[in-house]
Amino acid sequence: MIVASLVAISLxxxxxxxxxxxxxxxxxxxxxxxxxxxxxxxxYEQLVPSQGQQDLLNTIFQxxxxxxxxxxxxxxxxxxxxxxxxxxxxxMPLVDFPEKPAGWLSDRxxxxxxxxxxxxxxxxxxxxxxxxxxxxxxxxxxxxxxxxEQVPFLATLGLIIFLxxxxxxxxxxxxxxxxxxxxxxxxxxxxxxxxxxxxxxxPAELTGFLDRFTAFVEMAKKRIEVLENDQTKLxxxxxLIIYSKSRIEAVLEAIPESVLILDQxxxxxxxxxxxxxxxxxxxxxxxxxxPADWCVNQELFAFISxxxxxxxxxxxSETTRLNVGSIKPKNLVIKAYPIFSTTDSSDINGTLIVIxxxxxxxxxxxxxGEFVAHxxxxxxxxxxxxxxxxxxxxxxxxxDPKTRIEAANIMNDEVERxxxxxxxxxxxxxxxxxxxxxxxxxxxxxxxxEDTFKVASRTERASILTFxxxxxxxxxxxxxxxxxxxxxxxxxxxxxxxxxPPGGLVSLISEETEQSVRIIVRDEGIGISEEExxxxxxxxxxxxxxxxxxxxxxxxxxxxxRDIVQLHYGTLTVSSxxxxxxxxxxxxxxxTGMLKQVV
Amino acid sequence: xxxILLVDDEPMTLRVMRQALEKDGFQITTAFDGKDALEKITAxxxxxxxxxxxxxxxxxxxxxxxxQASMPDRLFPIFITTSLTAQEHxxxxxxxxxxxxxxxxxxxxxxxxxxxxFSLPPKSVTGGPAQ
Numbered sequence: 001m002i003v004a005s006l007v008a009i010s011l012x013x014x015x016x017x018x019x020x021x022x023x024x025x026x027x028x029x030x031x032x033x034x035x036x037x038x039x040x041x042x043x044y045e046q047l048v049p050s051q052g053q054q055d056l057l058n059t060i061f062q063x064x065x066x067x068x069x070x071x072x073x074x075x076x077x078x079x080x081x082x083x084x085x086x087x088x089x090x091x092m093p094l095v096d097f098p099e100k101p102a103g104w105l106s107d108r109x110x111x112x113x114x115x116x117x118x119x120x121x122x123x124x125x126x127x128x129x130x131x132x133x134x135x136x137x138x139x140x141x142x143x144x145x146x147x148x149e150q151v152p153f154l155a156t157l158g159l160i161i162f163l164x165x166x167x168x169x170x171x172x173x174x175x176x177x178x179x180x181x182x183x184x185x186x187x188x189x190x191x192x193x194x195x196x197x198x199x200x201x202x203p204a205e206l207t208g209f210l211d212r213f214t215a216f217v218e219m220a221k222k223r224i225e226v227l228e229n230d231q232t233k234l235x236x237x238x239x240l241i242i243y244s245k246s247r248i249e250a251v252l253e254a255i256p257e258s259v260l261i262l263d264q265x266x267x268x269x270x271x272x273x274x275x276x277x278x279x280x281x282x283x284x285x286x287x288x289x290x291p292a293d294w295c296v297n298q299e300l301f302a303f304i305s306x307x308x309x310x311x312x313x314x315x316x317s318e319t320t321r322l323n324v325g326s327i328k329p330k331n332l333v334i335k336a337y338p339i340f341s342t343t344d345s346s347d348i349n350g351t352l353i354v355i356x357x358x359x360x361x362x363x364x365x366x367x368x369g370e371f372v373a374h375x376x377x378x379x380x381x382x383x384x385x386x387x388x389x390x391x392x393x394x395x396x397x398x399x400d401p402k403t404r405i406e407a408a409n410i411m412n413d414e415v416e417r418x419x420x421x422x423x424x425x426x427x428x429x430x431x432x433x434x435x436x437x438x439x440x441x442x443x444x445x446x447x448x449x450e451d452t453f454k455v456a457s458r459t460e461r462a463s464i465l466t467f468x469x470x471x472x473x474x475x476x477x478x479x480x481x482x483x484x485x486x487x488x489x490x491x492x493x494x495x496x497x498x499x500x501p502p503g504g505l506v507s508l509i510s511e512e513t514e515q516s517v518r519i520i521v522r523d524e525g526i527g528i529s530e531e532e533x534x535x536x537x538x539x540x541x542x543x544x545x546x547x548x549x550x551x552x553x554x555x556x557x558x559x560x561x562r563d564i565v566q567l568h569y570g571t572l573t574v575s576s577x578x579x580x581x582x583x584x585x586x587x588x589x590x591x592t593g594m595l596k597q598v599v
Numbered sequence: 600x601x602x603i604l605l606v607d608d609e610p611m612t613l614r615v616m617r618q619a620l621e622k623d624g625f626q627i628t629t630a631f632d633g634k635d636a637l638e639k640i641t642a643x644x645x646x647x648x649x650x651x652x653x654x655x656x657x658x659x660x661x662x663x664x665x666x667q668a669s670m671p672d673r674l675f676p677i678f679i680t681t682s683l684t685a686q687e688h689x690x691x692x693x694x695x696x697x698x699x700x701x702x703x704x705x706x707x708x709x710x711x712x713x714x715x716x717f718s719l720p721p722k723s724v725t726g727g728p729a730q
Contacts, residue, residue: 373683377653380682380703381609387704388615395619395707403618410611 005165009158016154017144024142025119028068029107032121032137035060036105039072039135040123047074047125047135048083061085070118070138074125077132092138093118109141117141178206258355260286261339266308269350278330278355297324300334300355307336307351331362367541378421382414389414427487428556431563438481438567445510445517446475452486453508456493465500468507475510476517478588480568488564488572491557492521492584499525499548499582515593524581533574537562561586569594601717602626602643606636606650606662607680616649619707623714633657637665644670647717649678649701649710652688660691667695676717680705 039047039060046056061072062085071086079096086092095110105123112118121137146154249270252259258275262268271286279286281294291308295301299322322332333356341347389407396403430436449471457467489508496506504524511518526548528536535541537558558572565572565586576582603625607613610631617627628645630636634657636650648666652659659679666673676697681688692698701710 374653377682381612384680384704385609385611385615388612388619388707391707392615392619395622407615410615414611 001166001169004169005162008165009161012157012161013154014144016157017146021142021144024068028066028119028139028142031064031066032107032119032139033105035064036121036123036135036137039137040105040125044074044125044133048133055083055085057083058085066139068140068142070112070116070140071136072138073136075134075136077134079134082133090114092136095120110138112138112140182210256356258357260304260353260355262304262308262351262353264348264350275355278332278357297322300324300332303334303336304353307353330357330359332356333358367538375425379418382418382421385414386411386418424487424556424560427484428560428563431560431567436484436567438484440479440481442477443480443482443485444475444477445519446471446473448482448485449475449489449508449510449519452489453493456490456497457506459497461497464502465497466503466505468505468509470507470509472510472512476512476590478517478590480588481564484564484567488561488586489519489521491561492586495557496521496523496525496582496584499523501525514590515596516587516589519586519588520583522581522583527578527580528574528576528582529578533576536574537572600624600626601646602628603647603649603714604628604630604636604639604645606630606633606648606654606659608632608651608654612651616705616707623711625714633659633662633665636662640666641669644673644675646675647678647714648675649680652679652681652683660688663695663698664691673697678710678713 039057042056049055057072057074061069069087070090071084071092073084073086073092074082076082079094081092084092091113093110093112105121107119107121110118110120117140118138119141121139123135125133125135249272252270252272253274255272256274258278259270259272260268260275261270268287268291271283273283276283276286279294279296279300285294291301291304295304299320303320303322320334322334324330324332335354337352337354339349339352341349389411393404393407427436450469453467453469456462457465493506493508500506500523505522507520507522509520509522511520528543532543536543541559561584562572565588568588570586570588573585573587574582575585601624603620605613605616605620605627606629607616608631613629613631617629621627625647628639630639632654633650636648637657639645640648650659650662657665659681663677663679666677674697676699677695678699678701679688679692680701680703682703688700692700699713701713
């Protein structure tokens with residue numbers, strides 16, 4: 001504040017002094033001009049007196065009382081002074097006129113010998129024709145400076161300013177305070193990040209401004225509220241849309257078919273996971289790429305391309321059947337549906353392409369056909385033998401008793417075989433139709449397994465194999481349908497024997513834990529490849545392997561066995577190594593284990 | 600004496616047919632599957648081949664196709680015993696000459712009458728498939 005006061009004082013004093021100097025200079029010029037004009041008008045004889053006459057120049061010089069008036073002189077054309085009056089201690093600088101002195105009054109700046117700046121006024125005198133002279137008047141140019149008599153005045157002025165500055169400052173502060181407070185409050189509000197009303201006590205002059213300011217803020221606040229409302233609505237509807245979109249997508253994901261959606265321009269806008277699995281390409285590539293980049297199958301590509309075109313989009317396609325893939329051939333049924341707008345049925349939003357993999361169904365159909373053929377063969381084979389022997393008996397002219405006995409025995413065997421085959425067929429059909437009611441009875445597992453094993457190992461095939469029976473003598477009893485379980489275990493043992501090489505070992509082993517019993521049928525036969533392990537339990541499935549095909553079968557034995565085990569709430573699993581053998585495990589829960597499973 | 604090669608995976612069928620046909624004065628050889636039969640044919644061609652169609656390993660159809668491929672100038676007739684009708688084998692059998700179907704259960708009387716046509720030295724046969 002002191003600095004501010006001093007600056008104010010200095011500026012004020014400087015301005016005063018400058019002003020004073022200016023007015024002095026102005027005064028000098030006015031005075032100089034009028035005096036020069038007056039003197040140049042006087043006759044030369046008056047200005048340059050002869051002896052004894054009064055020196056007019058000196059008189060005028062004395063009468064001026066001007067401290068800045070330095071000299072007054074009459075000079076000839078060579079600038080030699082003819083008459084001169086000057087202040088004591090001052091001399092007239094011997095400065096030549098400009099080459100052609102002006103014919104009228106003029107002024108110029110000259111430098112005095114003591115270094116002062118002199119404002120000189122000069123003018124030619126009115127003379128007779130043969131004489132020429134000039135008048136020169138010199139005034140010291142005023143400089144900025146403080147004279148002694150001015151000091152008290154300036155000091156007083158300085159003091160007043162010095163005292164006024166803080167007063168002024170305090171007054172301004174007082175006036176500005178409400179603004180500062182308002183500013184602080186607004187800053188606090190901004191820092192708190194909570195929008196609230198600005199409540200201020202302000203002097204009357206500011207009330208209007210602050211009222212309008214508050215009103216403006218209120219308006220902004222309302223506008224923000226409206227925007228926030230809109231934003232909330234927008235977010236809500238966006239969430240709703242996302243929700244319904246995800247629900248629709250979830251539905252499209254859940255359906256077992258492969259789905260592809262083309263938009264109006266024929267670009268793929270959606271594909272479900274089934275489709276990516278089907279074509280073996282990541283979802284991103286399908287949705288963001290072009291079908292040409294990922295669709296390997298030509299027919300499928302042709303179909304998609306056709307429906308990418310606007311002209312085809314409105315048509316419901318024919319159901320098209322495709323066979324794709326060479327390694328794992330697939331039968332596909334593909335159909336395109338136009339997607340009509342829900343509001344305007346003439347407006348089409350795109351195309352829905354649904355691809356159904358009917359490989360399994362086709363396989364099942366084919367297998368069923370094969371099965372029927374196989375059953376016919378299986379039925380006709382014993383019939384054929386029966387017929388041949390019957391004819392042989394009829395033709396037997398020799399009436400050889402040996403031939404008759406052999407024929408009768410074979411015919412009996414064939415009838416039994418036929419009956420067994422029909423029984424098996426009926427069992428599986430009934431189980432698969434869900435018509436079998438299971439007759440549970442307490443079964444002493446040890447005796448039951450031993451008995452089943454003995455029956456199986458008495459067959460003709462068994463004579464070239466070795467057997468191992470490993471049953472705990474204190475094996476538990478379970479509740480089971482004896483006849484059904486016998487069929488299941490017999491089928492496993494028959495398979496084990498059928499696919500074992502001569503001399504191969506066939507084992508029937510029991511294992512008991514606290515909760516379950518495991519019945520294991522193990523062989524050292526041809527084994528089952530990993531791919532086929534998934535398939536062997538399927539109805540009608542017969543191994544593709546040439547070795548397995550050597551043995552007669554109808555593709556029902558394992559299906560029946562698993563059906564039966566499942567009727568007992570058990571599991572039938574297989575582990576096998578090609579050319580090393582197979583192990584089939586029936587696991588049946590004991591009552592305690594069953595309870596635990598339920599809990 | 601005419602020779603017949605009997606191919607069937609059922610030992611009982613082979614046995615009773617061998618008995619019946621030997622009585623008729625044929626010389627009988629037997630094979631249990633297609634591969635076995637093919638080996639025997641390659642060693643010595645029979646005058647007649649009678650084969651079952653459904654057999655493990657190489658079945659009757661494959662046997663016929665292999666014979667057709669390896670000996671296109673074959674003269675001996677082939678009789679196929681089948682549970683199905685000739686109609687259902689038309690697809691693959693059309694290209695094979697001198698091929699006849701005998702439906703199961705086999706009638707020995709019918710078989711004998713067909714074979715009688717071949718009791719003379721083998722010749723080209725123009726008749727359609729036997730029923």
